[in-house]
Amino acid sequence: MVVSFLSCQNKREIYEAPDFPIEKRLTSHIITDSALIAYSYGMCVDDQNIYILSLVDNNWIQAYDKQTGMLAGSGVRQGQGPGEVVMGISFYFDRESHLFNVYDQSQMRMNTYRFDREKQSFLFVDSKSFSDYKGVVRRAWPLEKEAYLIDGQLGKDTVGLKRFQLFSKGDILSEYNRFPVSETEKNPVFITASASLSPDKRKMAVGTLFGGILEFFQLSDDINISSTRYFYPLEVNFSGGSLLPTDQTVYGFSALCATDDLLYSVLIADKDPNQFNKICSFDWKGNEIAKYQTDCLVFNLCASDTDTNRLYAIAISQEKGFYLVRFDLE
Template sequence: MKKLLGILIILCSCSSGKEYNEPQFVEKEEIRGECLSDDLMISYACDMAVDDQYIYILASSQGKWVHVYDKSDGQYRGSHVLTGQGPGEVHTASSLTVDKDKLQIYDQSQMKLLTYSLKKASDSLQISFMDDVSFSSNKGIVRRAWLFADSLYLSDGQLGAENKKQKRFQLHDGHSVIYSYDDFPVQGKDLEKVFLFP
């Protein structure tokens, strides 16, 4: 066994006699980074959405949750939605969606889906709180929620009574659960992989 191990080490340590030439990379141009302001530093983005005009980043920074950048030139356009637990404020955001003239944020700690109106002008954007839908009456943990259709909401989490089999998804009408799913409601096992992280 020792002879076999010795022969193996010798064979592996032999070189082919070729020299290693370190690769040379041509420097095309200098790349510079610039921090506009320490106030705009975002350490951890929770979510992001894009529409025809703006990029919306969901991250807790400087006491606000939504940071907006111009889609065409990347310029910072402002921060919105205060951190807190009052009306229109967000404590622990987990998802962001933008659809035409509405922006929605799910606050996991308050178990609320908050809706804001978007008013766009050629050089400005105004985000105003409209209303919220509470999921606190649900049994279990709601991690995220989305507007599914008019007045229908889809939620993701560990849902249902603890003494029964918990469900992953539930469909709500804003007041009560209409239907529960163990997995995402799709036909065929091959499609389920797409919805592991809806």
């Protein structure tokens, strides 16, 4: 097993705001502003529909036609029974198998579903439980060959805060427990960070909400950091088990969306945590590509391989609440 525990104790982080070579304004195109959308824990898109992980009418997943915005189906009941989910916290769409994976943090298990277009519902396929293994699993994503990427505390050594594990058939193949800051009291910031796995399952990005640190990982037989970008320092306090911002806190990444070529993000880059009006893209080496100023507040976003240069998003406003939009990047 490969274990990486090294820290950055001897390295002083240097922060510099991102500099994007391309800056544009984006106009949103409303897909629907009449759908009932609650708080979203994830979203994805295929050739026909947009899928949202959001608890609405006791169902965890809703599907909307990406052209008309009409409800195309829903399912995955809230509950503790077979195929049911208590607390869906991470959402992944496998483009090869066309399967949807929902990680239930409450029951520490990942459920897999297939969308039936005719029945307009989600059919339960399989479930993987992590509750029999020592340690906590905060989030999980499926990899190739029955392996999983775990954000949690699995493994023999559960002392201290851990980060990522590669898990397969009951064994931990590799661990990555480095934190990119020298002040260990700020490590909990990375447990609440946004994370996104590329469709090819070979890459992952992690971006902090408090401050702005963006990490890029390569996934194979182990977990390797490929790039770390320091944009805004982690001005935050940890008290009573909670992260508390200070008057110096600059907010960073509120949402991430990975493709095989690029990472898209909602980058706040402001002391006001409600400034969700900037979509920024990076390549997988961590280089800035483009910044798009949007005409709406973007709560979550997703992209697909078939819709090149197009993003789909959940926008939010006081008048409309949550609603679906698309952005044409060119």
